[in-house]
Amino acid sequence: xxxxxxxxxxxxICKAIPITLLMTFASAFFGWLLGLIVAMVRxxxxxxxxxxFAVLVSFNRSVPSIILLYIAYYVVPAAxxxxxxxxxxxxxxxxxxxxxxxxxxxxxxxxxYASEIFRTSIDAVGEGQVEAALSVGMTKTQAMFxxxxxxxxxxxxxxxxxLFIGLxxxxxxxxxxxxxxxxxxxxxxxxxxxxxxxxxxxxxxxxELLSFLFNRLFGAEEKHLTRFxxxxxx
Amino acid sequence: xxxxxxxxxxxxxxxxxxxxxPVTLIILFSSLxxxxxxxALVAAGxxxxxxxxxxxxxxxxxxxxGVPTLVxxxxxxxxxxxxxxxxxxxxxxxxKLFFIITxxxxxxxxxxxxxxxxxxxxVDKGQREAALSVGMTNSMAFKRIVFPQAFGIAIPMLGNNMVALFKETSLAxxxxxxxxxxRARSISSxxxxxxxxxxxxxxxxxxxIICVLIEQGTKALERSYTKGRKxxxx
Amino acid sequence: MKYMVELHNIKKSFGDNHVxxxxxLDIMQGEVVVILGPSGSGKTTLLRTINFLDPADEGTVSVGxxxxxxxxxxxxxxxxxxxxxAMVFQNYNLFANKTxxxxxxxxxxxxxxxxxDHAMEIxxxxxxxxxxxxxxxxxxxxxxxxxxxxxxxxxALILDPDVILFDEPTSALDPELVGEVLTTIKNVAATGITxxxxxxxxxxxxxxxxxVVFMEGGVIVEQGKPDEILVHPKELRTRQFLSRITxxxxxxxxxxxx
Numbered sequence: 001x002x003x004x005x006x007x008x009x010x011x012x013i014c015k016a017i018p019i020t021l022l023m024t025f026a027s028a029f030f031g032w033l034l035g036l037i038v039a040m041v042r043x044x045x046x047x048x049x050x051x052x053f054a055v056l057v058s059f060n061r062s063v064p065s066i067i068l069l070y071i072a073y074y075v076v077p078a079a080x081x082x083x084x085x086x087x088x089x090x091x092x093x094x095x096x097x098x099x100x101x102x103x104x105x106x107x108x109x110x111x112x113y114a115s116e117i118f119r120t121s122i123d124a125v126g127e128g129q130v131e132a133a134l135s136v137g138m139t140k141t142q143a144m145f146x147x148x149x150x151x152x153x154x155x156x157x158x159x160x161x162x163l164f165i166g167l168x169x170x171x172x173x174x175x176x177x178x179x180x181x182x183x184x185x186x187x188x189x190x191x192x193x194x195x196x197x198x199x200x201x202x203x204x205x206x207x208e209l210l211s212f213l214f215n216r217l218f219g220a221e222e223k224h225l226t227r228f229x230x231x232x233x234x
Numbered sequence: 235x236x237x238x239x240x241x242x243x244x245x246x247x248x249x250x251x252x253x254x255x256p257v258t259l260i261i262l263f264s265s266l267x268x269x270x271x272x273x274a275l276v277a278a279g280x281x282x283x284x285x286x287x288x289x290x291x292x293x294x295x296x297x298x299x300g301v302p303t304l305v306x307x308x309x310x311x312x313x314x315x316x317x318x319x320x321x322x323x324x325x326x327x328x329x330k331l332f333f334i335i336t337x338x339x340x341x342x343x344x345x346x347x348x349x350x351x352x353x354x355x356x357v358d359k360g361q362r363e364a365a366l367s368v369g370m371t372n373s374m375a376f377k378r379i380v381f382p383q384a385f386g387i388a389i390p391m392l393g394n395n396m397v398a399l400f401k402e403t404s405l406a407x408x409x410x411x412x413x414x415x416x417r418a419r420s421i422s423s424x425x426x427x428x429x430x431x432x433x434x435x436x437x438x439x440x441x442x443i444i445c446v447l448i449e450q451g452t453k454a455l456e457r458s459y460t461k462g463r464k465x466x467x468x
Numbered sequence: 469m470k471y472m473v474e475l476h477n478i479k480k481s482f483g484d485n486h487v488x489x490x491x492x493l494d495i496m497q498g499e500v501v502v503i504l505g506p507s508g509s510g511k512t513t514l515l516r517t518i519n520f521l522d523p524a525d526e527g528t529v530s531v532g533x534x535x536x537x538x539x540x541x542x543x544x545x546x547x548x549x550x551x552x553x554a555m556v557f558q559n560y561n562l563f564a565n566k567t568x569x570x571x572x573x574x575x576x577x578x579x580x581x582x583x584x585d586h587a588m589e590i591x592x593x594x595x596x597x598x599x600x601x602x603x604x605x606x607x608x609x610x611x612x613x614x615x616x617x618x619x620x621x622x623x624a625l626i627l628d629p630d631v632i633l634f635d636e637p638t639s640a641l642d643p644e645l646v647g648e649v650l651t652t653i654k655n656v657a658a659t660g661i662t663x664x665x666x667x668x669x670x671x672x673x674x675x676x677x678x679x680v681v682f683m684e685g686g687v688i689v690e691q692g693k694p695d696e697i698l699v700h701p702k703e704l705r706t707r708q709f710l711s712r713i714t715x716x717x718x719x720x721x722x723x724x725x726x
Contacts, residue, residue, distance in 0.1 A: 062397070062445030063438040064404035067415065071438065074431040131521055132561035132620075136575035136627060137551035146578060150565045165299065172302035183305055196312035203305050211300030228565045230609035 005195040009186075010202055016185040017206070019099060023171045023181065026103045028164055031110025038111060039118035053115070060112030065105070065170045072105035073098070073177045098178035106170060113163050121156035122148060154225040161218035165211050172207075182206060239431055247421065247429070247436035254417035255440075261334055261403045261413060266396065268339035273346025280351060291347070298344035303402050306337045311409050334406045342399050349395060353388035354380070386459050393452030397445050404441070414440055471530070472497040472662045473631050478517055478527035478538070480510075487513045488524065489686040495631070495679075500663045502673040502694075505683035506709055511666045514683070515633050518664070519553045520546045532630035551579060554624035558636040560616040562608040562623070568595065569604040572623045580627070594622045598652050614645030618652050625656060632656070634665040670714055674698055682706045 038057065042050045060068065077093040084091040125148050133143035175184035182203060190199035280291035311333045315325035357380050365375035407416035418433040473495040480488040487510045495501050503511045517524040517538065518531065523546075524538035531552045536545045554575075562571050572591040576582040595601060598618040608616050617637060624632050637653065638646045650672050657663060657676050667673065673680055674694050681691040682701070690703045701707045 058446065059438075059442055062401075062442040064401040064415075064441060066404055067434055067438050067441065070434045071431065074434070126561075126564075128557060128559050128561035129564060132555075132557060132563065134521060134550060135519055135553070135555035135557075136623065137547065137579040138575075139547065142578055146574070147563050147565065154565070169300075169302035172304045175304075183302065183308075186305075187308070190312075194316070196308065197314075197316050200305060200309040200313050204301050204309060207302055207305060208297065208300045212296075215296075228567075228607040228609060230607075 002193075002195050002198055005190075005193060006198050006202065009189045009195070009199060012189055013182060013185050013199070013202055013206065016180060016182045017210075019179065020168070020171050020174075020181040020210075023099060023103055023106065023174065023179070024164070024168050027106035027110050028167055030103075031107040032114045032160070034107065034111035035114025036118050038115035039122065042115070043119060043122065056108075057112040057115055060109050061116070065109055066173050066176065068105045068109055069102055069173055069177045072101045076101045076104050099174070102171075102174055102177055102179050106167060109170070110163065110167060114160070117156050117159045117163065118152065121152040121159075124155050125151045150225070154222070154229070157218060157222040157225060161215065161222070164214055164218065168207065168210055168214070240429060241432065241435075243429060243432050244436050244439070247418070247433055248440060250421055251414055251418045251433070251436055251440060254412050254414050257331075257411065257416075258400075258403050258406075258413040261331065261338065261406055261411075262396075262400055264331075264335045265338035265342060265399055265403070268335065269342035269346045269399070272339060272343035273350055276343060276347040277350035277354070280347065281354070295344040295347050298341050301341070303337065303341050303405055304408065306341055307334065307405060307408055310337050330409050330411050333409060334403070334411060338399060338402055341402070342395065345395050345398065349388055349391040350384075353384040353391065356387045357383045386456075389452060389456045389459060393449060393455075396452075397448050400445065400448065401441065404437075471495060472499075472532060473518065473664070474528075474530040474535075475514070475518070476528045476530075478514060478524045478529070480513055480517060480522065480524045480526075487686055488517070490527070491683075491686070491688055493681070493688065495662060495664065497662055498660045498678075500657045500665065500676055500678045501681060502677040502679070503664065503666045503681045503683060504668070504670070504673065504709070508685075509683040510686045511683045512635055515555075515635050515664060515666050518631075518633060519550050519555055521555075551627075552630045553633055554627045554629040554631075555633045555635060556617070556620050556624050556637050558639050560608070560613070560620045560640075562616055562619055564608055567605050567607055568600060568611070568619050571608070571619060572626055575623065575627045591622075591626060594626045595619070597655075598622045599648070612645060613641045614648045617641065617645075617649045621649075621652055621656065625661075629661075631662040631664060634663065634667070636666050636668070638667065638669060668713065670698060670710070682709065684709065 038053045042053055044050075077096065080096070081091060081093050129147050129151065130143055133147045134140070138146070171179075171181050172183040174181040175187055180188075186199040186203040190196050276291045276294055279287045280295070282288060311330075318325055361379050361383065362375050365379040366372070370378070403413060404415045406413040407419055410416070412420060415437050418437040422428070422430050422433045471494040473493070475491060475493040478488050478491040478493075479486075487508075491510070491514055493501075493514075503514070505511045513522055516522040517527075518529055520529075520536075520541075523541075527538050529536050529538065529549065531549055534545070534548055534552065536549055562568070563574060566574060569588065569591055572595060573584070573587045576587040576591065577584055592601070592604065595604065598621060600615060600619055600622070603611060603615065603619070608619070611619070621637075634653065638649050641649060646669070650669065653663075653665070653672075654676050665673075665677075677694045679691060680694050680697040682689045682697060682703070682705075684705050689705050690697060690701065696702075697706065698710065701710060
């Protein structure tokens with residue numbers, strides 16, 4: 001075990017944590033928001049759009065993240081370039097940081113999974129809750145926001161937690177699409193000196209710590225959101 | 235940007251890439267079988283009496299769920315040989331498939347363990363009690379009454395895990411294996427990197443179709459399991 | 469306005485099943501109308517057409533002077549009806565993610581835009597009246613069925629509706645809890661508010677109803693004062709139903725007198 005290497009490499013790898021977190025939070029934020037919209041559209045059975053969404057969701061859940069990242073890596077810059085051209089501007093896409101493309105891909109991936117989670121958790125809220133809300137004269141929107149969503153969120157949190165941790169792990173693929181996140185950094189640092197064991201043990205520890213931290217956070221949030229539920233005593 | 239895309243080549247690419255399907259399937263089914271085996275042991279241990287074993291199994295599940303598969307691959311492929319070289323085991327000569335199957339079996343074993351645990355616990359305790367009361371032994375009760383019901387409950391989860399595992403096999407290319415994605419990339423590099431996007435789209439389509447097939451198969455299995463019953467569960 | 473609630477020619481089908489075949493019902497203010505009938509008779513469906521939870525296919529619904537056509541109505545009209553009615557559900561349907569006090573306040577604050585402080589005050593008063601003064605900050609999941617239903621009644625009452633609709637309010641309760649809820653409903657009736665109750669509790673109907681309506685097969689078979697219908701029913705179908713429920717053989721009016 002080369003401790004000199006560890007002392008030198010560890011801080012370097014840690015410097016990549018912010019970009020990993022950036023990828024994670026950005027993709028989760030936009031992805032889950034998009035997923036909620038998709039879930040609502042599909043539940044309301046909006047013609048044409050629901051079917052299109054169903055297909056897109058299926059695609060994004062079936063294709064491995066690495067392939068989605070690669071496709072975004074080629075498609076997004078081209079799309080930006082051609083869109084800019086169409087409104088008369090010439091953009092040099094090579095200055096756009098690669099992390100943007102990864103976030104785009106992961107956002108769509110997250111949206112697909114999140115939409116399914118939201119669909120099932122909203123459906124799981126008993127119909128009686130909606131009826132009671134309507135019977136006191138609430139509009140459908142009021143009923144959704146005040147009664148349905150809070151209960152659906154409580155059901156969804158465990159799944160969302162798993163989805164989030166999965167997202168953190170997916171960011172490790174950034175290496176292949178030009179993002180210098182945790183795993184890439186570990187790779188690059190250990191290549192010249194072949195200190196693979198040290199590098200990857202450190203990397204594993206860092207990911208495990210992140211996973212542990214967020215599991216705790218989500219667990220606490222779940223406890224808070226489900227405080228209205230009956231506590232199982234036995 | 236002077237790149238042109240030849241989307242018409244995609245169907246042809248799909249056929250060429252599919253030559254590598256057997257490799258992917260070997261990885262998939264080997265990992266499936268081994269991860270189920272490990273998962274069963276871990277699940278049993280996590281529900282057992284010995285506190286130490288219980289703790290270890292829970293830790294195993296948490297650990298495997300927190301580490302990215304890519305990191306695990308590097309750890310085992312690059313790191314482990316370094317560790318074992320001094321004691322005379324020269325892993326660098328081993329078949330690469332060994333590494334990917336081991337990695338995937340380990341990481342998937344956590345989800346398998348959770349699946350087995352959840353479905354086992356979901357079977358009503360009264361079922362086992364009734365079985366014992368008619369004179370069955372513990373193992374008979376398990377084989378004839380509890381396991382079949384647990385299996386029925388597990389079918390959807392098994393389907394999800396299979397899809398996830400199948401997607402994970404896509405990382406085999408990182409250690410030079412010519413599975414679906416590996417073959418796709420080698421086709422592209424053989425034409426001097428000309429049709430990068432096309433091969434990724436072709437691979438995506440292949441993964442998509444196979445995932446849909448797995449999902450359909452799972453639903454069919456669920457249906458046949460529910461013959462004459464209201465649900466696949468008790 | 470002559471009648472508080474008017475239902476004209478209410479028809480509803482679920483696929484091939486004609487659950488309501490043209491029902492007419494006029495209810496005056498202050499009446500307590502109990503609707504009886506076998507399962508499948510359409511009594512619950514009829515109730516739910518009044519607040520448009522299951523809008524009728526045909527027919528008009530009037531509450532407190534506002535008339536809405538089931539076939540051609542706007543969202544606004546539907547909302548108006550819902551704000552003039554309140555419902556007590558068989559499964560209580562208290563808002564699971566809100567405390568008892570919040571449940572009662574919810575309609576006031578969100579729908580009637582009553583200021584929060586005032587809403588809290590009158591909600592507490594009503595909860596005291598139904599005997600839940602020690603349960604303000606409890607969640608429904610920790611209350612018994614009887615307590616939850618009483619809270620549901622409070623939630624309906626506080627909205628000061630033109631009519632309260634009760635959909636089998638005691639059917640889901642354990643027997644020993646039925647009494648407390650029936651007492652609460654009796655107290656509500658004593659306030660003079662218009663009530664429509666779908667129930668199986670014949671003895672209760674005798675006590676509290678000002679009119680009893682018997683439904684079967686999607687139509688009203690007969691209706692009248694409780695004494696008339698429950699003790700001397702005119703129609704054979706009514707008699708058969710009642711004798712099945714009560715296990716008694718009711719006086720066969722005409723035959724007896726012969």
